[in-house]
Amino acid sequence: MHLHKYEKIWLVFGIASLIVFLSVVGVSAFSHDHTPSGGMDTIDPEKVNETAPFDNPGVSQLDDDTYQVTIVAMAFGYNAPEMKVPAGKEIIFKVTSTDVVHSFTIDNTKVNMMVVPGQITTKSYTFEKPGKYLILCNEYCGTGHHMMSSEIEVY
Amino acid sequence: MIAVKDRKIALANIGVAYAAFLIGTLAGLLQVFIRNDALQLPAWLDYYQILTAHGVLLALIFTTFFIFAFFTTGMSKSIGTFGPKVRLYSWVGFWVTLFGTVMATVMIVSGKASVLYTFYAPLKASGWFYVGLALFIIGTWISSFALIGHYMAWRRKNKGHLSPLFAFMTITTIVMWLIACLGVVATVLFQYIPWAFGWTDTINVELSRSLFWYFGHPLVYFWLLPAYMAWYLIVPKLLGVKVFSDSLARLSFVLFILFSIPVGFHHQLTEPGISNFWKFLQVVLTFMVIVPSLMTAFTMFANFEISGRKKGAVGLFGWFRMLPWKDVRFTSIFIAMAFFIPGGAGGIINASFQLNEVVHNTLWIVGHFHITVGTPVAMTFMGLTFWLIPYLTGRQFTKSMQRLGFVQIITWTIGMLLMSTSQHILGLLGAPRRTAYAGYNNHPSALEWFDGILTSHVTMAVGGSILFLSAMILMYIVIMTMFLSPKAERPEDFVEFPLAESDKEHTPKFLENWAIWVGIAFALIFIAYAIPIGDMIQNAPPGSKGFITW
Amino acid sequence: MSKKYDEHQGVNLKGTLVSVFFVGVIIVVMWVVVYMMYVAR
Incomplete structure (x- = not known):
């Protein structure tokens, strides 16, 4: 050769x-x-709404510089009331699904997380610019897939 | 010319391939118009059904049947006419594959399997869809073993000799395919089918995804390697040169057996359930599989330059003008290769660990596979079709067909350039893949994506329409050369099988020692997969029941 | 296989070398562009 x-x-x-x-x-x-986003934590996909932290989805402050946003994804939307987080602080996103596979993707950021039932996906991200960011599902999840979206406000 | 009975097997495969191509490209055309809201589908048909049909029929059915037609013809030509058993099993394989195809297609068309060609659980299609898929795979195995049997008979008769390069590359591709299918067979047989028929209540989702992608990445190499075979073996003949290096050609194919399989996690980089260590390990292995493609790039340019210089080209690039541009069999494949440059480069980006977050499940990925499988592979197959069908039917490839062939490949090129460029840019901007009309309630970010000239819905629709036009021209050429073109009677009217000579005197024998390569392949698969898969089984969360969300 | 054997001795492949480096440049440029986008996000 x-x-x-x-x-x-x-x-x-x-x-x-x-x-x-x-x-x-x-x-x-x-x-x-x-x-990239990931994580090894698991959860019973049928008991998501009774399992912490998903029993109380939304924004919570962990310490001075860290916030956690917990989101439950389902066909065809996200359950997380009032997503408002500050810029310049570390935001830890935790997402799981109650039904099929989805994604939790925030436009124009590094947050592009696959959401798999039975698993908890984690991603840490710090927003630099305030504004309203589009959240969307980019993994096919059914008839309403292209409607599955939300918004997060960074202040 | 090869035996009539072998030709029939090849022609049957080509026939199914192009039937799938016809429906698949029509589904593609419908999609671009639904996406820009120009078309409303009737109530009994929805976007995701069409999307599933487009993916399955083109990426899976068209490619696979065409590949077996090419293999059948080339094996019969390079190592001799099939014996009765090889022929029988080739037919059995063909019918089983076709039966599986029809079963899966019926389920898709009747709306019982709008799960896309990745069929991710816990989306639950009709059990018969998965049975169809299983039969499809089993059918390809039967055809594969028929070809392996034919090859082994040749080896027994020619002890101590290396097989002809075409046969070697066919067997390499088949060996890779057989090993790759183990993943999808395992998940379909042991996870999906029992679950879809209700024998088990739940499914381990992460395991099913990982087994799918264990199969999913080598699947793309199953499409690509036959195209590479054409590049290594057919193109030099059209250029009037020999194979550049028999040993390097074999080495690069062997590297594909080793490194195309233990890399599936690079499709799962942004998902949970696999630790970063194992993701990154498979990223490194993915980068190894780039090396044989780098080797291939060099070989291709070397073929061009040697051919041009033989014809008297001077200067650094004089050979470029000397290439046989007027031969549609060559020009088609040349364009296919050119598309693979950005296609391959995009693939490196996709596999670059966290960079995947920028592109994962965006339209970039759609653009990516349209300039990998959708053009380099598909247009190589088109370039093969121009001579393969007339070669098999004994008809002429007339001057007007040749001209039409040029129109076809040029329209495909233009359509694909428009569509894929637009998809790549849209993806980088953040537009998601696999969506019907997506305005996200006119969210400003979403509106911005489609604002540019290149990224507008119009560009994509124009590209898609030109592609469909091109596909229909190809269908015309296929039907003409299959049934209607004048029969070749004078010797010069017969179409040849352009197979380049390959000097194998200096090729080391170990390159054809399958025990070594299959052994290393399994060792690498074990290293890359044993622990993370074991972990998915042992530490599995409660499984998921099925959902029908369409 | 003899070590001295070279099937392409004396063949001028300068154009090939330049061409593959052209391919290499495309690969590197595309990669760097997406890497910059990643960093910027």
Whole structure:
């Protein structure tokens, strides 16, 4: 198996680029906490409304700099009254579903979370700019999928 | 020309492929018009039904039947006429696959399975939809084993020899397919079917998703590798050169067996139930599978340059003008390759761990697979169709067909450029995929997405309409070359199977030692999946009952 | 397989080298653009 000299140059360049990409995302993810949404917590999908923190969805302040927003997703909407959070503070989103798979996606942010029944998805995000952000479901969930949306106000 | 009986198998497969293509592209056309609110569907038909049909018929049915037609023809040509058993099992495989297809399609059309082609639980389709899917997979297995049997018979007769490159690549693709299907077979047989028929009450959703994507990513390589076969084996012949390097071609295919499977988590990067460690490990493995594609890119350009220089090209890029642009069999595949450059680059972005949050489930993804499977793969198949059907029917590929072929590929190119560019940009802006008309109550952010010239609904609709026009021209070419074009009588009228020569004297024998590659493949799958899947089973939350939300 | 064997000795592949680097540049540019968008969000 003989590689042409130029093919070697190309592969070295290509593989080096891939290593750089991986290092950039890896370092940013694991040392600066920029991992994608996820989490290993589970929940009984039929008892969501009786299980903390989803028995009391909405915004709660955890400490001076941290807020938690708990959301229950269902076909075709989100149960979380009065989503108002401050800019510049860490917001921890916790979402689960009572029925099928959904997403909890906030337009123009890094918040793009899959919501899987039986699992709790977590994502931490800090809004920089105040305003009203569109929330939508981007995982097909049925006839009303394209109607499934909401809004969060950042003040 | 290959034996008549083998030709019949190939033609039957092509026939089904293009029947699916016809309905699938029609469903595509309807979608763009529903999305921009220009079309109201009758009450008995809804957007998601059409979307399911579009995905299943084009991505699954068209590709698979076409691939088996190509394999059947190429295997018969490169390692000899099928024996009676191989032929029998090829037919059994064909009918079982077709039966499964019809069953699943009937369920979709009758509105009992608007679950899209990913059929994520706990959306619960009719049990017969899943039975149809299972039969489809089992049918492809029967056809696959028929081809493997044919290959093994050749190996027994030619001990100590490497098989012809076409046969080697066919078997590589099939081996990958068989290993990949284990995931979808496991979830459909042991999770979906018992649950859909009510024998079990609930389903482990996260497990079903992971088993699906264990299958889902190599599935895209099952589409891509036959296209790569055309790039490695057909294109050099059209250029008048030999295969650039037999050993590198085999090596790149072997790497696809190893690295196309243990990577499914990169479709699940933003979901719970899989820890970051395992997600990132599979991201790294995903990046490994880019390497054989980098090798392929080099080989393709080298073929072009060697061919051009043989014809007397000078300078750095003189060879480019010397390419056989007037040959629609070549130009189609060249455009297919060109589309794969941004297509592949987009794929690297999708798999880049947290970057996935920018694009996941947005229209970017839709744009992405239209410039991977929808053009590089599909247009390669079109380029093959131009000679494969007349080769099999013994008809001519007339001058007017050749001209029409050009119109077809150029319209496809324009339509796809408009539609996919618009989808990529819309996706980056945040517009979601898989939605019917989406205005979100005229939310300002949603209105903004569609404000640009390139991102307007009009651009997408124009693109979609041009694509449909192109698809209909192709259907005309298919029907003509299948049934109506004049029969070839003079030797020069016969269409050839353009298969390039490949020097394998210097190819190391271990490249065809399947035990090594299958062994490593399973080891990698075990490393990437054993612990996270075990965890999903052991620490499973109470399961989900089914929902019919459409 | 002899180590000295080179099936493409003497073939001029300069155009190929430049072409693949063109592909490489597309890959890097697209990736960097989306990375910047990620960081900006």
